[in-house]
Amino acid sequence: MTRTRTPGISRRSTLALMGAGAMSVAAPWVARAQAKTIKIGMPTILSGRVAQLGTSSRNAVMLEVEKVNAAGGLAGRQIEMVIRDSKGQPQEAARVARELVNTDGCELMIDAEASSGAFAVHEVARDLGVFCIHTNSETSALTADPKQHIPNAFRTARQGVHDSIVGGSYAAAIAKAKGLKKWATCSPDYAYGRDTTAEFTLYLKRFAPEVEIISESWPKLFQADYTEVVTKILQAKPQALYSCLWGGDLTSYIDQANIYAMFGQMEVFAVNMADYTALTVVKNLPKGIHSGNRYIKTFPTTPENAAWGDAYKAKFNEYPTNWSWENATAIMLMAEAAKKANSADGKKIAEVLKGLTIKCPFGADGTVTMRGDDHTLVGYAIGWGTTIPQEPYVPEVKAGDWKTIFELEAEWKKSKGYT
Amino acid sequence: MTELEAGRAQTLVPVRSGAVLQRYRDVLIALIAFAVLASLPLFTGSKALLDFVIRCSAYGLFATSLNLLVGYTGLTSFGHGMFFGLGAYSFGLIMQKLGVPIPVAFVATLAITAVFATIIGAICVRLKEIYFAFVTLAFQMLIHSTILSWASFTGGDQGLRGGIPRPVFLGIDLSNHVHLYVTSCALLILGLLAMRQIAQSPFGYTLRMIRDNAARASFLGIDVWRAKLTVFVLAALFASMGGMVMALFVSGAYPEFAYWTISGEGIFINMLGGVSTFLGPMVGTVLLLLLNDTVTRFTEYHGIVLGVVILFFALGLRKGLLDFVAEWFSHRHDAGKGR
Numbered sequence: 001m002t003r004t005r006t007p008g009i010s011r012r013s014t015l016a017l018m019g020a021g022a023m024s025v026a027a028p029w030v031a032r033a034q035a036k037t038i039k040i041g042m043p044t045i046l047s048g049r050v051a052q053l054g055t056s057s058r059n060a061v062m063l064e065v066e067k068v069n070a071a072g073g074l075a076g077r078q079i080e081m082v083i084r085d086s087k088g089q090p091q092e093a094a095r096v097a098r099e100l101v102n103t104d105g106c107e108l109m110i111d112a113e114a115s116s117g118a119f120a121v122h123e124v125a126r127d128l129g130v131f132c133i134h135t136n137s138e139t140s141a142l143t144a145d146p147k148q149h150i151p152n153a154f155r156t157a158r159q160g161v162h163d164s165i166v167g168g169s170y171a172a173a174i175a176k177a178k179g180l181k182k183w184a185t186c187s188p189d190y191a192y193g194r195d196t197t198a199e200f201t202l203y204l205k206r207f208a209p210e211v212e213i214i215s216e217s218w219p220k221l222f223q224a225d226y227t228e229v230v231t232k233i234l235q236a237k238p239q240a241l242y243s244c245l246w247g248g249d250l251t252s253y254i255d256q257a258n259i260y261a262m263f264g265q266m267e268v269f270a271v272n273m274a275d276y277t278a279l280t281v282v283k284n285l286p287k288g289i290h291s292g293n294r295y296i297k298t299f300p301t302t303p304e305n306a307a308w309g310d311a312y313k314a315k316f317n318e319y320p321t322n323w324s325w326e327n328a329t330a331i332m333l334m335a336e337a338a339k340k341a342n343s344a345d346g347k348k349i350a351e352v353l354k355g356l357t358i359k360c361p362f363g364a365d366g367t368v369t370m371r372g373d374d375h376t377l378v379g380y381a382i383g384w385g386t387t388i389p390q391e392p393y394v395p396e397v398k399a400g401d402w403k404t405i406f407e408l409e410a411e412w413k414k415s416k417g418y419t
Numbered sequence: 420m421t422e423l424e425a426g427r428a429q430t431l432v433p434v435r436s437g438a439v440l441q442r443y444r445d446v447l448i449a450l451i452a453f454a455v456l457a458s459l460p461l462f463t464g465s466k467a468l469l470d471f472v473i474r475c476s477a478y479g480l481f482a483t484s485l486n487l488l489v490g491y492t493g494l495t496s497f498g499h500g501m502f503f504g505l506g507a508y509s510f511g512l513i514m515q516k517l518g519v520p521i522p523v524a525f526v527a528t529l530a531i532t533a534v535f536a537t538i539i540g541a542i543c544v545r546l547k548e549i550y551f552a553f554v555t556l557a558f559q560m561l562i563h564s565t566i567l568s569w570a571s572f573t574g575g576d577q578g579l580r581g582g583i584p585r586p587v588f589l590g591i592d593l594s595n596h597v598h599l600y601v602t603s604c605a606l607l608i609l610g611l612l613a614m615r616q617i618a619q620s621p622f623g624y625t626l627r628m629i630r631d632n633a634a635r636a637s638f639l640g641i642d643v644w645r646a647k648l649t650v651f652v653l654a655a656l657f658a659s660m661g662g663m664v665m666a667l668f669v670s671g672a673y674p675e676f677a678y679w680t681i682s683g684e685g686i687f688i689n690m691l692g693g694v695s696t697f698l699g700p701m702v703g704t705v706l707l708l709l710l711n712d713t714v715t716r717f718t719e720y721h722g723i724v725l726g727v728v729i730l731f732f733a734l735g736l737r738k739g740l741l742d743f744v745a746e747w748f749s750h751r752h753d754a755g756k757g758r
Binding site for chain 1: 465466467470474567570574575576577578580581582594665668669670671673674675676680712715716719720721722
């Protein structure tokens with residue numbers, strides 16, 4: 001049997017015509033969607049007391065976005081950052097985040113908010129379902145608490161409990177070697193200060209049970225005068241002092257404690273010391289303060305990390321901060337996930353991002369991983385060392401052991417009822 | 420009936436019917452305003468606009484309630500934000516911990532606010548001017564510090580986390596954006612209408628007399644302390660309503676809601692819009708939020724812009740916008756009569 005073509009318009013060609021018609025109508029949109037730049041919204045704090053949080057986050061993001069765009073963009077789409085100030089108010093952070101998605105058409109979100117602002121943006125992400133990476137909130141509960149868990153939100157910041165485990169074990173080793181039994185603490189009086197100090201002492205006592213806390217001071221956040229705190233600590237005569245003061249509070253505390261020659265009389269453990277924001281501002285940085293690494297270009301001691309720190313300094317004329325590396329990592333992870341998913345779609349990126357390991361200058365072993373089960377960053381460089389008054393400020397950092405961190409973190413989660 | 424009494428009765432009747440007429444007019448305006456606002460989602464798909472109106476509801480209720488104190492009674496409270504925060508936290512905590520229906524939580528929050536406001540007000544309203552301002556500020560900081568320190572209950576400086584559950588009630592689902600929008604509008608209009616009734620009632624005129632001359636009011640047999648306390652509690656209730664709308668909008672409550680900056684914003688809104696007209700604070704709210712939202716889009720130096728605007732209103736106009744407009748109209752009116 002031979003097939004003959006019937007004259008006129010066949011069903012098939014009608015369909016083809018209709019399809020072509022539809023295409024010609026839809027093509028501009030499809031083409032535009034593919035060629036269109038992708039907007040990433042970023043609410044952060046650009047004014048007020050902690051404006052440095054926002055500016056150093058923004059700098060790092062722009063540095064990385066330039067690289068991604070030069071390499072062809074996010075799955076072929078050029079990134080356009082829309083960065084807006086939330087003034088550090090959670091209701092503004094929520095408003096700005098909603099505005100970025102609903103009005104400005106941002107398809108992805110980087111949440112560079114601190115503490116309460118991050119939880120406010122988290123609720124927006126829950127409500128709107130937009131892909132979101134939290135880059136500055138270190139509060140463990142943000143990802144550890146299963147009640148907070150949503151499939152579209154991740155975190156590329158440190159986690160408080162990781163810092164406490166590493167700090168506690170480092171301090172305990174020194175306490176044992178030097179026989180430091182009497183300890184004092186001095187931390188800012190708000191949730192971060194209270195929680196971090198409690199977790200640090202928990203792990204310190206776990207590794208060195210003979211340690212005793214003989215004095216606790218809780219100066220107010222942004223306090224100007226620390227005289228009473230310094231004299232209280234000196235009167236208690238501890239052998240060691242722990243503090244999680246940070247930024248301007250830490251630097252004014254050190255400047256004022258220097259007058260009393262406090263740092264010669266006890267070992268000092270200040271977790272937030274080894275960040276350029278504090279190191280470069282203190283007038284006379286005492287030698288031998290123990291500190292966790294926040295961001296320092298000499299740890300990890302890799303050429304990639306040093307090069308990244310120098311590139312940042314060259315571009316912005318200041319050293320990066322702890323927030324800088326956390327935000328840069330977010331863009332690196334996003335770019336790699338988009339490449340793997342071959343799409344800039346938030347849902348597809350989120351799928352690939354779970355458990356994704358990438359090469360990264362801030363990794364303990366040159367890589368970092370976005371842990372799949374709780375959407376938080378692991379494997380980043382974390383360690384403690386002692387200060388010297390000039391560059392490189394913290395010449396040797398003793399790296400924390402991620403195996404121990406994982407074990408104790410799992411235990412901690414269980415004790416909190418999270419698992 | 421003596422002659423005198425008869426004369427009084429005659430003059431009273433038209434006054435009273437005038438008040439009734441005005442009440443009908445207010446209700447009518449409120450109904451029209453609600454109809455316009457509620458039909459907005461039919462004409463526009465802009466979620467940002469709906470968000471804007473929801474925030475206007477929260478701040479508008481708060482600022483107008485502050486004006487009951489500042490404009491009508493002459494009580495300049497620097498701590499009114501504590502009731503905004505109290506409303507947000509009470510509502511959020513009740514919903515999170517007890518899981519009761521939303522209207523129950525709403526009423527319970529108002530009850531809690533009333534208790535707090537009665538205790539705080541009983542101490543504060545005895546004081547005058549700057550002393551009143553500072554003691555209210557002190558109470559606000561007390562509540563703010565309590566929220567920060569009582570971390571196991573309030574979440575401390577991280578705020579109430581995990582979102583506020585919104586079970587459906589009477590077919591209203593507040594996790595639906597449009598439902599939340601219409602509910603906010605309804606609360607705003609009801610709140611404004613109630614406050615308008617308070618301001619126009621004999622009690623409202625008593626408050627004005629206390630503002631202008633408390634000693635005279637007292638000599639006329641008015642219990643000044645009780646009147647001040649009553650309006651303090653009423654204003655707190657509406658501020659608390661504003662706080663609940665805000666808590667629903669952000670799906671949480673944060674210590675910043677009870678911080679002095681919120682009270683400061685309330686005062687600023689009143690300065691912008693004007694305190695001598697009832698709708699002044701509402702105009703101020705729209706102005707401030709519009710300014711805030713547009714300026715923050717373009718610059719992070721919004722502080723300078725807002726500062727210049729304050730200076731313009733404080734030094735240039737020397738009054739709020741609606742005060743200025745109202746005065747201009749009455750001038751024109753007078754000029755027209757004189758011709």
